Amino acid sequence: MEDRVDLESLGEQLYTKIYPQHKENAGKLTGMLLELPGSVLIQMLQDESMLSAAVEKAIRALQLQLEPNRVKSKDEEDVSVSSDSLGEQLFELVDVYSTGHSQKITGMLLEQHKDAVLKLLSDPKLLEEQVTLALKTLKEQDEETDISDTSDADEKEKLGEELFSLVEGIDPLHANDITGTCYTKD
Template sequence: MDEAEDLETLGEKLYNLILPKHKENAGKLTGMLLELPGPVLSQMLQDKAMLTAALEKALRALQLAQDPSKGTCKDEDDMSASSDSLGEQLFELVDVYNTGYSQKITGMLLEQHKDAVSNLLSDPKLLEEQVNFALKTLKEQNMEETDISDTSDADDTERLGEKIFSLVEEMDPLHANDITGMLLEMEPAALQQLISDHTMLEVAVQKAQAALDTQNQPLST
């Protein structure tokens, strides 16, 4: 019951924000936005730019649903243009869900028959189901990729070693081998960070150089 009450409260707040600018479609637009996850809606109430962007996308979807004739085509050029516009419209609707995978999900949905894609544009419920399903599939694929990468740790370390060596060689060609060997004792995730952050790499190299200097110093008698 709490969730229903929360949704009702969010709906009222959204409606009050939408009404001044979109009197005719305020109810429909509020209904479309309420399909989004609760946390996204809460964020929209605090972030006007985010709400405006979502409203623009919802408005375009409404216009398309009210005037599907825009999607009709007569020859092959029109066919490809119409497919492009379908993709753009679908992307805008998918993007509202803030999944982080808008581009990939749109691509997956566009593999369906054109009529099925048109149905998604005019049926928010169906679109939500398909977006959730595509998101689940993508996350499962990512997990599988992680499993596969675990089995090839040796290859990854070798590749990381080569990258680190080439970067270290630019800073200290004389000790590049020794320094790379020392850095490769770090975790792969930390090594990835060194490759992408030059400042961090410089600090790590300086530490390794200091350690090497200490090792090479003759023992005082």
């Protein structure tokens, strides 16, 4: 129940900000933006430029939804489903989530079959799920990289300590200098 109240409150705030410039479509645009996660909506309400960019993207998405009713020529159809066009459309929708990884996530999503990408463009819930999954995957990859970097550093430190012990047995007076020189070389 509390989530519903928060969503209604966010919707009212968004509508109030959108209505002055987009009277005819304010309700529809607000509804489209309410498909985004609450944290993104809160950011938009605090950042006018972010809200403006999201509204513009929603307007373009709305226009894309309205265009299928128009009969298109063969050339227009080829252009509308080209990989570049799909990528641009998908990037605009992914970028609304402000993950900081819009390009990477768009690239990941574009690896899917063209029909799956088209479905993402028309289904905001599915797109949100895919963006969340892609972001989770990216974070896991970053964590794995961090762990392997730490392992390498730990391994280097152990080798350095072993080397120092060996050199100290041979030349205790110069062990620090010798080990430091040898240890800094990879």
